[in-house]
Amino acid sequence: MSPRRPSSPPTAAPASARAADAPGLPPGLTAGRNGSAGRPGSPGRPKPPRHLADLGLPERRAAVAELGERPFRADQLSRQYFTRLADDPGEMTDLPQSSRQELADALLPRLLTAERELACDDGTTRKTLWRTFDGAYIESVLMRYPGRVTMCVSSQAGCGMACPFCATGQAGLTRNLSTAEIVEQVVAGARALARGQVPGGPGRVSNVVFMGMGEPLANYRSVVQALRRLTEPAPAGLGISARGVTVSTVGLVPAIGRLAAEGLPVTLAVSLHAPDDEARDELVPVNRRWKVAEVLDAAWRYADVTGRRVSIEYALIRDVNDQAWRADLLGGLLAGHLAHVNLIPLNPTPGSRWTASRPAAQDEFVAGLEAHGVPVTVRDTRGREIDGACGQLAASSGGPTPLDPPHALRAPRGYIADTPAARRAQGPDSLDR
Numbered sequence: 564m565s566p567r568r569p570s571s572p573p574t575a576a577p578a579s580a581r582a583a584d585a586p587g588l589p590p591g592l593t594a595g596r597n598g599s600a601g602r603p604g605s606p607g608r609p610k611p612p613r614h615l616a617d618l619g620l621p622e623r624r625a626a627v628a629e630l631g632e633r634p635f636r637a638d639q640l641s642r643q644y645f646t647r648l649a650d651d652p653g654e655m656t657d658l659p660q661s662s663r664q665e666l667a668d669a670l671l672p673r674l675l676t677a678e679r680e681l682a683c684d685d686g687t688t689r690k691t692l693w694r695t696f697d698g699a700y701i702e703s704v705l706m707r708y709p710g711r712v713t714m715c716v717s718s719q720a721g722c723g724m725a726c727p728f729c730a731t732g733q734a735g736l737t738r739n740l741s742t743a744e745i746v747e748q749v750v751a752g753a754r755a756l757a758r759g760q761v762p763g764g765p766g767r768v769s770n771v772v773f774m775g776m777g778e779p780l781a782n783y784r785s786v787v788q789a790l791r792r793l794t795e796p797a798p799a800g801l802g803i804s805a806r807g808v809t810v811s812t813v814g815l816v817p818a819i820g821r822l823a824a825e826g827l828p829v830t831l832a833v834s835l836h837a838p839d840d841e842a843r844d845e846l847v848p849v850n851r852r853w854k855v856a857e858v859l860d861a862a863w864r865y866a867d868v869t870g871r872r873v874s875i876e877y878a879l880i881r882d883v884n885d886q887a888w889r890a891d892l893l894g895g896l897l898a899g900h901l902a903h904v905n906l907i908p909l910n911p912t913p914g915s916r917w918t919a920s921r922p923a924a925q926d927e928f929v930a931g932l933e934a935h936g937v938p939v940t941v942r943d944t945r946g947r948e949i950d951g952a953c954g955q956l957a958a959s960s961g962g963p964t965p966l967d968p969p970h971a972l973r974a975p976r977g978y979i980a981d982t983p984a985a986r987r988a989q990g991p992d993s994l995d996r
C-alpha cells in the first residue's frame with residue numbers, strides 16, 4: 564500500500580440505510596432493500612408515486628383501463644411523455660380534453676423538482692440538483708458535444724458503498740431511486756434539448772451514463788427497468804441505442820453476471836481504481852467482498868456475452884495508486900482483454916488530503932499501460948475546471964446529499980481528452996457510440 568492513506572476511514576451508513584444491509588457486503592456497506600435487487604425506498608420511507616415510466620406498456624394499458632379509459636390511451640400518453648416530451652396535460656391534444664388531467668394525475672405525477680442548476684462550457688454542460696418527492700437530493704448532468712449529447716444520471720439518493728474519497732459515500736445511502744425517477748432525469752434533459760434550451764439548437768440525447776450518485780447495480784431492479792425504458796422504441800420508451808448507454812459499478816460481481824444475462828448490450832464500466840487488493844480494499848471497500856480478480860473475471864464474462872468493450876475507470880491519486888509498478892500490474896491484468904482504461908486525474912477538493920498525480924507520474928502510468936498494448940485515455944483538464952465550477956453548486960446546495968466533487972471520479976465520458984492519441988485509443992466503438 565502507498566504511504567498516503569485514505570483521508571478518513573469509511574463512515575458507517577445512517578441507521579435507516581444500515582437497516583437495509585445486504586447479505587454478502589462488508590460491514591458498513593449497504594445495497595438497496597432486498598440486497599442487490601433493491602426496491603425504491605427504505606424501511607419507513609414512503610415509495611415514490613407510481614409513474615408511467617415505472618410500467619411496461621401492457622401494465623400501462625391495464626392502468627388506463629382501470630381508470631375507465633380505452634387501453635390505447637396508454638399508448639397515446641406514452642408518446643406524449645417519451646416522444647413529444649410533454650409535461651403539460653393541456654398540450655396533449657390527441658387525448659380527450661375531459662380525460663387529460665385525470666390520466667396525467669394518475670400516470671405522470673411530478674417526481675423531481677429542479678432545485679438548482681449550474682451551466683458550464685457556454686451552457687453546453689448543465690448540472691441539475693433535483694429534489695425528490697420525499698426531500699432527497701440527487702444530481703444529473705447534461706453534456707453537449709459536437710455530434711452527441713450525454714446525460715449522466717443518478718441511480719440512488721446517496722450511496723452505501725462507502726468509498727473513502729467520496730462525500731456521497733461518506734453520507735451513506737438515503738434510498739434507491741425508482742425506475743421513473745431515473746428515467747425522468749433523462750427525459751428532463753431531452754425536453755430541454757428539444758425545446759432549444761441548450762446552446763447549439765434543438766437536439767436529442769444520444770448517450771446515457773449511470774455515473775451520477777449511487778451504485779447502479781445495488782439498485783438492480785429499478786436500473787434494469789430504466790435501461791429498458793431508455794432503450795425501448797416509442798411508445799414503450801425513449802428509443803436510445805443500448806450502445807450509447809453505460810452502467811458503472813464498483814464491482815458487485817453477482818449483479819454483473821445478472822446484467823450480462825439481461826440481453827441489453829449496454830457498456831459496463833468498472834470503477835477499479837487499483838490493480839491490487841491491498842490498495843483497492845481501502846479505496847473501494849466492496850473489494851473486501853469481491854476481490855480484483857473476481858471483479859475482472861466478471862467483467863470479461865460480461866464482454867464475452869455482450870461483445871461490448873469494458874471500460875476500466877481509474878482515478879489517479881498522487882502517491883496512492885499512481886506508481887509505475889501499479890501501471891505495470893494493471894497492464895498485465897488487462898492485456899489481451901476487451902478493455903479500455905479511462906484514467907481520471909483526481910480533482911482536488913478543499914481540505915482533502917487526496918490530490919491529483921504529478922504530470923510525470925501520470926505520463927509514466929499511461930506509458931506503463933500502453934507498454935502492455937492496453938488502450939488508455941486521460942480525462943482532459945477541461946473536465947477538472949468544469950468539475951470545480953460544478954462543485955460550487957454542491958458546496959452551496961445545503962441539501963442532505965450535496966453534489967459531490969469526488970464523485971466526478973466516475974467521470975462523465977464527455978470529459979475525455981480529444982487528442983489524436985486519445986482518439987486512437989478510443990477506437991471506433993468508444994465514446995461516440
Ligand code: SF4
Pocket residue numbers: 721722723724725726729730731732733775776777778813970972973
Ligand atoms: S464513488 Fe460511487 S460507488 Fe463509491 S461511494 Fe461514491 S457514489 Fe458510491
